[in-house]
Amino acid sequence: MGIADRSRARFAYWLIAPAAAFMVLVHLIPTAAGMFLSLLNLNTFTFQRLFGAPWAGLENYDSILFDSANPLHSGFTNAASNTAFYTVWTVSLTLVLGLAIALLLNRSFPGNRVVRTLMLTPWVVPSFVVASLWQFMWQRDAGIVNKLLVDYLGFVDERPTWLLGENTMWAIIIPSVWRGIPFAMLIFIAGLQAIPPELHEAAAIDGAGPWKRFRHITLPLLRPLIAIQLLFGVIYSAYQFAIPYIMLGSNPGPSADLLMTLIIRQSFSNNLFGYGAAVSTLLMAAMFVWVAIWYRAFRRDLQEVR
Amino acid sequence: MSATTRRRWTNWGLNALAYFVLIVMLAPVFWLVASSTQTTSALASGSYDLLHPTFDAFSDMWNSVDFERYLANSIVICSGAALFATAFASSAGYALARFSFRGSRTYELTVVGTQLIPGSLFLLPVFLGFVWLKQNTPIALLDTHLGLILVYTAFFTPLAIYFMRAFFQAIPRELEEAAMVDGCTRFQAFLRVVLPNATPGLVATFVYAFLFAWDELLFATALTEHRAETIPIGIRNFIGNYSEEYDQLMAAGVVSTLPVIIAFFATQRWLVRGLTAGAVKG
Numbered sequence: 001m002g003i004a005d006r007s008r009a010r011f012a013y014w015l016i017a018p019a020a021a022f023m024v025l026v027h028l029i030p031t032a033a034g035m036f037l038s039l040l041n042l043n044t045f046t047f048q049r050l051f052g053a054p055w056a057g058l059e060n061y062d063s064i065l066f067d068s069a070n071p072l073h074s075g076f077t078n079a080a081s082n083t084a085f086y087t088v089w090t091v092s093l094t095l096v097l098g099l100a101i102a103l104l105l106n107r108s109f110p111g112n113r114v115v116r117t118l119m120l121t122p123w124v125v126p127s128f129v130v131a132s133l134w135q136f137m138w139q140r141d142a143g144i145v146n147k148l149l150v151d152y153l154g155f156v157d158e159r160p161t162w163l164l165g166e167n168t169m170w171a172i173i174i175p176s177v178w179r180g181i182p183f184a185m186l187i188f189i190a191g192l193q194a195i196p197p198e199l200h201e202a203a204a205i206d207g208a209g210p211w212k213r214f215r216h217i218t219l220p221l222l223r224p225l226i227a228i229q230l231l232f233g234v235i236y237s238a239y240q241f242a243i244p245y246i247m248l249g250s251n252p253g254p255s256a257d258l259l260m261t262l263i264i265r266q267s268f269s270n271n272l273f274g275y276g277a278a279v280s281t282l283l284m285a286a287m288f289v290w291v292a293i294w295y296r297a298f299r300r301d302l303q304e305v306r
Numbered sequence: 307m308s309a310t311t312r313r314r315w316t317n318w319g320l321n322a323l324a325y326f327v328l329i330v331m332l333a334p335v336f337w338l339v340a341s342s343t344q345t346t347s348a349l350a351s352g353s354y355d356l357l358h359p360t361f362d363a364f365s366d367m368w369n370s371v372d373f374e375r376y377l378a379n380s381i382v383i384c385s386g387a388a389l390f391a392t393a394f395a396s397s398a399g400y401a402l403a404r405f406s407f408r409g410s411r412t413y414e415l416t417v418v419g420t421q422l423i424p425g426s427l428f429l430l431p432v433f434l435g436f437v438w439l440k441q442n443t444p445i446a447l448l449d450t451h452l453g454l455i456l457v458y459t460a461f462f463t464p465l466a467i468y469f470m471r472a473f474f475q476a477i478p479r480e481l482e483e484a485a486m487v488d489g490c491t492r493f494q495a496f497l498r499v500v501l502p503n504a505t506p507g508l509v510a511t512f513v514y515a516f517l518f519a520w521d522e523l524l525f526a527t528a529l530t531e532h533r534a535e536t537i538p539i540g541i542r543n544f545i546g547n548y549s550e551e552y553d554q555l556m557a558a559g560v561v562s563t564l565p566v567i568i569a570f571f572a573t574q575r576w577l578v579r580g581l582t583a584g585a586v587k588g
Contacts, residue, residue, distance in 0.1 A: 008405055011492050014493065015401035016413060019394040019463050027420040028462030030428035035432065050434065100328055109321040115328050117574065119336055124570045126521045128538040129559040132545060133338050136552050142350050143339055151352070183581075190582035216579065230419075239424050242523045246542060264524070265425040273430060280427035287422045 002074070037270040038277035047271060060278035072266075072275060078254055086173060086258060087237040093177045095229060098184025099222070103214075105185070106192045123182035131246035132173040138162035138247075163166065163248065166254035172244050176237070184229060191225045227298035234294075237285055259283050339565075342556035347570025349552045354394060365552035370548050376540030380520060381565065382451050383536060387458035388515035392508055393477070395463050399470025400496060404479070417464045425524050432457065433528050449531045457525055462515035469514065469580050473507030474500065513573045520566050537562045 036051070038060055046053040063070045103117050125133075137144050139162075146159045162171045195218065203213050241260040244252045250265050251257070259279060267276030343359030365375040398417075401439055402410060404405065406478040420427055447453030481503065490498065501508070523538040530539065541562065544555050 008492075009407040011406040012401040012405035015405075015496075016395040017397040019417075019467060020413065022456075022460040022463060022559070023416060023420055026457055027423060030431035031423050033431035033434075034427040034429075035309075041576070073514060104320060104327065107317075107320065107324075109317075109324065113326075115324060117330055117571075119328055120570075120574070121567070122331055124517070125335065125338075125563050126566060126568050128521070128523055128541050129338070129563050129564065132541055132555055133559055136341070136377075136556065136578050137334065137337065142352065142552070144341075147352055165332065178331070181331070187582060190578075223438065235422060241425075242521070242538070245523070246538075246545065247529060260424065260426060263424075265428070267430065268528070277427065277430070280424050283424050284422060284427060287424075292424065 022117055028288065034277050035281050036232060037274060038281045040274045042272075042274035042277075043228075043269040051275070060274050061282070064275065064282070066230055072272075075257075075262060075266075076259075076279060079257045079259045082169065082255070082257055083238055083259045085169065086176075086240065087234055089173050089175045090180065090237045090240075091233040093173070094180035094184050094233060095226065096183045097177065099188050101181065102185045102188035102192060106189050110266060116185075119185060120182045122179050123186075125179065127179065127242045128246050130175050130179050131195065131243045134171070135163065135247040138171050165255065166255050168248060172240075172256055175242055175247075176240065180233070187225055188222065191222050196220050202230055223298070224301045227294070227301050230298075231291070231294050238283065238287060238290075251276060279291075338559055342553060342560050343505045346551055350550070355530050363443070363551075365546075366396045366551075367554040367557045367561070370551065370554055371540055371543050372557075373561070374541055375539045376535055377391055377561070378535040379451065379534055380562075381531045383454045383458065383534070384519040386451065386455040387462065387519045388512045390455065391457040391466050391515040392512045394459065395466030395511055396501065396504065396508060397496075398463070399467045400465055400474050402467065403474035408536065415491035417467055420464050423524060427526060429528055432525070436529060448529060449534050452524060453529055453532050454534055454536070456506045457529065458515075458519040458522060461525075462518050466511045469511050470507055473510075475581065477503050506530045506576040507580055509573050510577045513569055513577050514580065516569060517566055521542070 004228060013025060032088075038047075039058070039082060040051070040053040041056040041059070042053040043051070047172050056169060064073060064076045067073050092298070101119070105119065125223075136142075140146060140159055143162070145162065149155045150159050160167060162168070187190060199217050200213055208216070239260055241264065244256055244258055244261050245264070245288055248256060252260065260283075263283075264275045266272045266279070316501050335526075340354075340356055340359075342363050343361060344354055344356075345360060345362070348354055401407070402414060433448075436453055440448050447456065447480045451537075477500060482490075482492075485495040485499040486492065520537070522536075526536045526539055530536070541555075541558060544551075544558055548554060
């Protein structure tokens, strides 16, 4: 390595140092500490001793995953399946509707630029405002949703209850999708505009209809964008906290309790810190598995982009 | 019907559908604004009077909870964090765009890896670290602006590094090489020649970090008690204590959305370029 190379490398290290320091101090060390806490029996009685709390080894994990007599086990499995349900529906609805709207708006029509810009508005509304707005809209008697469905349009006869019981899951999915669509649309429009129009023209001359062109030209070229949004969409949804917490409180009930609301409630309301840290670690492990699966499925697309 | 007439009708129908979808997507935002101008009783009974708006809710909400404090805290904390995140992300993004150095691949992977950690896992250790600092050193991070600024800087720097890298990759190398021939040091070339050419990227990164910091609830809940509480905490307190006053809650929602809406639409062109460049290039 020559002197010039060494000075270049030293300069590069100085440039990455501040971001690296923040990463180590705020992310890496506290995460390692959090994983260590998951191996302790840390609760109300032992909290004063903190890192010196009694060693529990893998007991927390054992009772969460396998001890069917333990109420914490059923709480975990319920929240885990709710989180999977929430994530699958939120991500797939967001991507499908985002793509459909992108296709609809990526045509030339009067005012299309204004429409595209205004369409971004829901994404800019903060998620805690989204949650409080929809909590108001979902109210059984005073909410505008039931007013529309029952009183004004007459689609349903009985007023549905949204914030209690089975419907609560949809009461958090729908606002999440609503807030997510504009961003998906934005990314897809950028992708659609990068497709050379000649491809479609040539295929049209060869007699390919709109569906065939979408299926064999548009969709394959959008694959890298779908991949990147799937990756971050799943992680973001699996870690969703603000919407259920603001809309439904620290205990959203069995139908809408997500892993994040469960962890925060058990840790900070019930002081089960070791248990909370163990569930967090499992959630993180699940996300690593997801990234591995994702990487296997989309590796080829990533190479094409680079 | 001939083929051209049929195509014209389909086109017309799709245009109408586009406007219909826009109306549906904007309806909740419209309702947020509209209901903030109604009285509590009108909202409860459903006897809305949209033609005669009242702005009482906007004056009452400041007294119900200490909303001014939340708003000021959010503005200070989010601007501070966005400023640091932009500075650190632009220097790190520049390093990754221009230099190959040992460990750069590990660094890149760790940067993405931080996004895989659930906040709930490192929240308690960060809190405990803040408590320890408070008890053993003069460094005050618990319930201070600085504490949240540092945490949010760490949160929003990683993805911003990727934005900035994409922006720097689009700037020709010859630019800083010419500056260095003219006698600039490497750092001066970066500061005086490269950064000004990346202004759209810097603005996009700043606004991205600001928007996401504005939205953060979990760490704000745990790391503040009174002095440094931000808007999401204010909204949560509103719901807890004035759950029936929906006009005021919606007014508070309007006020807490306005700053980010303005920031977003003022910089929309650059932000959209930054977000799509980051995503399209992977």
